[in-house]
Amino acid sequence: MLMIRSLLTAVAASALLVGAAQAQDVKIAEALRDKALTDRLAWDITEDLTTNIGPRLVGSPGMERAKDWGVARFKALGFTNIKVDQFAKPSWTRGEESAELVAPYPMKLSIVGLGRTIPTPAEGVEAEVALFTTYAEMVAAPASAIKGKIVVITQPMVRAQDGAGYGVAGISRRAGPVEAAKRGAVALLIRSVSTSSSTVPHTGVTTNGADVVTIPAAALGVPEAEQLERLAKKGPLRIKLKLASSLDAGDVAWNISADIKGSEKPDEVIVIGGHLDSWDVGTGAFDDAAGIAITTAAAKLIGELPKHPKRTIRVVMWGSEESGGSSDAFLAANKSNLEKLVLAGESDTGADRIYSLQLPRGSEGHPAMKAAIRTLSPLKIYFDRNPAAHGGADIGGIEGAGVPVVNLNQDASRYFDYHHTADDTLDKVDPIQLAQNVAAWTSFIYLVADSDIDFRALSAAAPAQAGH
Amino acid sequence: MLMIRSLLTAVAASALLVGAAQAQDVKIAEALRDKALTDRLAWDITEDLTTNIGPRLVGSPGMERAKDWGVARFKALGFTNIKVDQFAKPSWTRGEESAELVAPYPMKLSIVGLGRTIPTPAEGVEAEVALFTTYAEMVAAPASAIKGKIVVITQPMVRAQDGAGYGVAGISRRAGPVEAAKRGAVALLIRSVSTSSSTVPHTGVTTNGADVVTIPAAALGVPEAEQLERLAKKGPLRIKLKLASSLDAGDVAWNISADIKGSEKPDEVIVIGGHLDSWDVGTGAFDDAAGIAITTAAAKLIGELPKHPKRTIRVVMWGSEESGGSSDAFLAANKSNLEKLVLAGESDTGADRIYSLQLPRGSEGHPAMKAAIRTLSPLKIYFDRNPAAHGGADIGGIEGAGVPVVNLNQDASRYFDYHHTADDTLDKVDPIQLAQNVAAWTSFIYLVADSDIDFRALSAAAPAQAGH
Numbered sequence: 001m002l003m004i005r006s007l008l009t010a011v012a013a014s015a016l017l018v019g020a021a022q023a024q025d026v027k028i029a030e031a032l033r034d035k036a037l038t039d040r041l042a043w044d045i046t047e048d049l050t051t052n053i054g055p056r057l058v059g060s061p062g063m064e065r066a067k068d069w070g071v072a073r074f075k076a077l078g079f080t081n082i083k084v085d086q087f088a089k090p091s092w093t094r095g096e097e098s099a100e101l102v103a104p105y106p107m108k109l110s111i112v113g114l115g116r117t118i119p120t121p122a123e124g125v126e127a128e129v130a131l132f133t134t135y136a137e138m139v140a141a142p143a144s145a146i147k148g149k150i151v152v153i154t155q156p157m158v159r160a161q162d163g164a165g166y167g168v169a170g171i172s173r174r175a176g177p178v179e180a181a182k183r184g185a186v187a188l189l190i191r192s193v194s195t196s197s198s199t200v201p202h203t204g205v206t207t208n209g210a211d212v213v214t215i216p217a218a219a220l221g222v223p224e225a226e227q228l229e230r231l232a233k234k235g236p237l238r239i240k241l242k243l244a245s246s247l248d249a250g251d252v253a254w255n256i257s258a259d260i261k262g263s264e265k266p267d268e269v270i271v272i273g274g275h276l277d278s279w280d281v282g283t284g285a286f287d288d289a290a291g292i293a294i295t296t297a298a299a300k301l302i303g304e305l306p307k308h309p310k311r312t313i314r315v316v317m318w319g320s321e322e323s324g325g326s327s328d329a330f331l332a333a334n335k336s337n338l339e340k341l342v343l344a345g346e347s348d349t350g351a352d353r354i355y356s357l358q359l360p361r362g363s364e365g366h367p368a369m370k371a372a373i374r375t376l377s378p379l380k381i382y383f384d385r386n387p388a389a390h391g392g393a394d395i396g397g398i399e400g401a402g403v404p405v406v407n408l409n410q411d412a413s414r415y416f417d418y419h420h421t422a423d424d425t426l427d428k429v430d431p432i433q434l435a436q437n438v439a440a441w442t443s444f445i446y447l448v449a450d451s452d453i454d455f456r457a458l459s460a461a462a463p464a465q466a467g468h
Numbered sequence: 469m470l471m472i473r474s475l476l477t478a479v480a481a482s483a484l485l486v487g488a489a490q491a492q493d494v495k496i497a498e499a500l501r502d503k504a505l506t507d508r509l510a511w512d513i514t515e516d517l518t519t520n521i522g523p524r525l526v527g528s529p530g531m532e533r534a535k536d537w538g539v540a541r542f543k544a545l546g547f548t549n550i551k552v553d554q555f556a557k558p559s560w561t562r563g564e565e566s567a568e569l570v571a572p573y574p575m576k577l578s579i580v581g582l583g584r585t586i587p588t589p590a591e592g593v594e595a596e597v598a599l600f601t602t603y604a605e606m607v608a609a610p611a612s613a614i615k616g617k618i619v620v621i622t623q624p625m626v627r628a629q630d631g632a633g634y635g636v637a638g639i640s641r642r643a644g645p646v647e648a649a650k651r652g653a654v655a656l657l658i659r660s661v662s663t664s665s666s667t668v669p670h671t672g673v674t675t676n677g678a679d680v681v682t683i684p685a686a687a688l689g690v691p692e693a694e695q696l697e698r699l700a701k702k703g704p705l706r707i708k709l710k711l712a713s714s715l716d717a718g719d720v721a722w723n724i725s726a727d728i729k730g731s732e733k734p735d736e737v738i739v740i741g742g743h744l745d746s747w748d749v750g751t752g753a754f755d756d757a758a759g760i761a762i763t764t765a766a767a768k769l770i771g772e773l774p775k776h777p778k779r780t781i782r783v784v785m786w787g788s789e790e791s792g793g794s795s796d797a798f799l800a801a802n803k804s805n806l807e808k809l810v811l812a813g814e815s816d817t818g819a820d821r822i823y824s825l826q827l828p829r830g831s832e833g834h835p836a837m838k839a840a841i842r843t844l845s846p847l848k849i850y851f852d853r854n855p856a857a858h859g860g861a862d863i864g865g866i867e868g869a870g871v872p873v874v875n876l877n878q879d880a881s882r883y884f885d886y887h888h889t890a891d892d893t894l895d896k897v898d899p900i901q902l903a904q905n906v907a908a909w910t911s912f913i914y915l916v917a918d919s920d921i922d923f924r925a926l927s928a929a930a931p932a933q934a935g936h
Contacts, residue, residue, distance in 0.1 A: 051698045054575045062573065105530065107522045110890055199668055199890040223893035230519045422578055422667040425691035
């Protein structure tokens with residue numbers, strides 16, 4: 001009896017201690033959140049990177065300067081364990097580009113070559129147009145309707161808070177060139193994968209797989225795509241397209257990382273970050289200077305605490321998101337210690353406010369996550385019961401290898417108006433919404449870092465069907 | 469007594485007749501207004517002109533096709549007295565244009581040459597930048613700060629419903645090149661005279677007077693102007709600018725007009741219209757296919773009445789608004805019969821809704837104008853007591869020669885986001901607001917055309933200080 005009573009007392013005392021620690025953590029998380037709402041660091045980083053470095057295409061002098069900038073920023077902010085992991089990355093450089101409607105009358109067309117497109121011959125390609133209003137229509141068409149022609153696909157993109165329209169419309173860009181080439185097209189023009197009505201065209205890589213693109217491919221401004229759609233109803237069209245570009249097979253890129261070292265379990269690591277590279281058009285403010293700024297500022301705020309949380313917070317400035325490669329490189333560099341990566345998260349949907357939180361499967365009942373849900377609620381962030389699944393960006397590699405991920409979902413309503421365009425510039429960033437992002441990341445990550453939560457164990461113990 | 473009684477009876481009978489005619493006119497005006505709200509003609513004209521003709525710069529093949537289009541449209545719609553008045557108009561043609569930041573780092577800059585700018589040498593102009601955040605600052609600067617430099621003026625434009633920000637910010641474009649040249653600048657770049665945050669730059673003529681521009685001048689995209697402003701705070705900038713263009717001194721333009729002939733006083737004429745020419749960028753949907761469409765559709769609806777109104781309605785498709793000249797040409801062609809022009813109005817602020825009516829001074833008490841104010845009210849158009857004053861556009865010439873003018877003021881809140889840019893395209897036109905414009909013009913013009921109102925006499929009789 002005495003032994004049992006003693007045991008119960010010990011358990012109760014331990015629970016009280018855990019409860020007290022938990023309450024203290026929540027107070028710190030709330031204080032971090034509220035401080036972040038008026039902190040200027042994320043704005044300063046976004047302004048600095050977009051203004052003083054500018055465009056940061058992989059392989060460009062801008063990206064090389066960005067690498068040095070990243071290291072210097074981490075140092076100046078007091079991060080430790082700063083690493084620059086170099087990896088091989090063929091780089092693609094855009095040359096002069098132009099397109100014009102030749103018939104029924106001459107008119108310049110606003111275009112941008114898709115990333116990694118092959119160039120046209122120097123004199124350009126001129127051909128009759130085969131216009132399709134959807135990608136599916138193009139795939140279903142007989143090759144005779146396409147052979148020798150410039151294929152134009154005018155599939156529009158749906159505006160959605162979660163950006164779901166991107167995957168649907170993006171098929172024109174990802175698979176369009178390969179499928180049009182198979183059918184004998186001499187070039188492909190797609191309506192920009194965009195929610196705007198702007199003439200500013202959107203670039204982006206042409207393939208997401210091993211297929212080799214063998215025809216020149218570019219994106220049209222939205223008004224131009226609609227104009228061609230209207231004109232095609234009235235008669236045949238001819239277009240002349242010129243694209244120049246070059247590939248450097250021997251180029252390199254870098255993932256840069258740095259730590260806020262854990263005070264008790266420094267080898268347990270939470271990985272957060274954004275990507276440092278950008279497209280060559282615009283200055284990559286939404287995509288993704290903001291993500292670099294948000295996660296760096298969040299970690300820095302935690303690093304300013306009198307005592308660091310138990311676990312290490314590692315910020316990664318990913319080096320080749322737009323052209324692919326940083327995910328695999330990070331996985332290769334970390335394959336021996338993947339089980340020490342507690343959680344990974346990336347901020348890469350611009351700078352507008354976070355509206356929902358998705359957690360690793362089965363973790364929402366843990367006290368640290370219950371505290372996180374409550375702490376984010378005043379920021380107008382709701383808990384979405386669908387488990388987090390990040391997908392194909394920089395953390396896709398380690399996610400595929402079993403590292404749990406978190407989604408702090410940003411409102412993407414405006415994101416695809418600007419993304420991958422010359423209009424992705426600092427003026428589009430709203431400092432108030434940017435600060436809300438920092439507030440969410442800093443408080444959430446602190447609660448994970450100062451807890452013992454084991455997302456893998458919780459996921460393994462959870463029923464197979466989670467969410468709704 | 470008898471005689472007096474008879475006279476009084478006659479006066480009363482006459483007043484009754486006038487009242488009955490007036491009531492009948494109001495009924496017709498209301499019916500025209502309501503029919504216009506669901507009429508498709510203005511949309512069809514806007515779609516046709518922007519899609520099938522495209523850009524219409526003075527001197528371009530597009531403008532020549534637009535002339536033929538205009539004549540054919542007037543014929544097909546049953547207008548009579550179709551006239552093509554040719555006038556001499558030197559034409560300016562844009563060539564290849566580019567600009568890049570050279571230092572502190574290389575970056576392409578989105579620019580568009582200002583209308584009638586001189587070209588740079590073929591190899592371009594490269595120089596250090598002298599940046600001013602306002603035009604006034606540039607004018608106040610010592611010549612030593614400007615000599616040999618590329619002047620950049622980043623003065624922003626204020627968004628205003630009545631477009632008042634245009635006149636203020638437009639000074640950079642109108643007077644900037646001449647004043648910068650006087651101070652020894654080698655070129656001028658201005659922040660686009662724009663309310664948007666788009667990288668798409670805005671063109672427009674460089675001078676409004678007799679001054680000769682002797683340096684190349686172009687407009688920057690708004691984000692680029694803001695980027696230069698931030699960078700200039702941190703150190704010196706260098707820019708390289710290339711502009712090509714040519715002038716054809718022997719070119720011509722055309723004002724095209726056509727009538728809905730008056731049934732009783734056909735020689736009394738109300739002149740309305742929009743301008744057929746556009747800039748070479750975009751397809752001139754807001755500026756000013758919409759104005760052509762609104763006024764043509766309004767006149768056509770009146771022409772479909774079983775009986776035409778008393779006076780003639782003349783629709784003018786002005787031939788050179790953007791580059792100037794149509795106003796003087798019309799004045800020269802009409803100088804012998806100016807007193808027969810009852811009233812003139814132009815629709816040239818896009819396609820968004822009309823929100824206010826301004827009348828010739830002293831006319832608001834006339835029964836026809838009281839009826840007009842009431843008829844427009846359900847369209848959410850208020851009567852602005854400030855007398856109408858159109859200013860410098862196509863009807864400026866005849867206005868200056870004493871022809872009364874009316875303003876049906878369009879909401880310009882969005883107009884300067886798109887005007888003079890590649891984004892001035894059909895997709896920006898809202899068919900519902902376009903129809904509201906037609907409803908206002910058709911009902912207002914009908915009431916003037918079927919009345920005997922003499923605006924000149926009313927103005928002469930009015931107190932000198934009208935309005936507030």
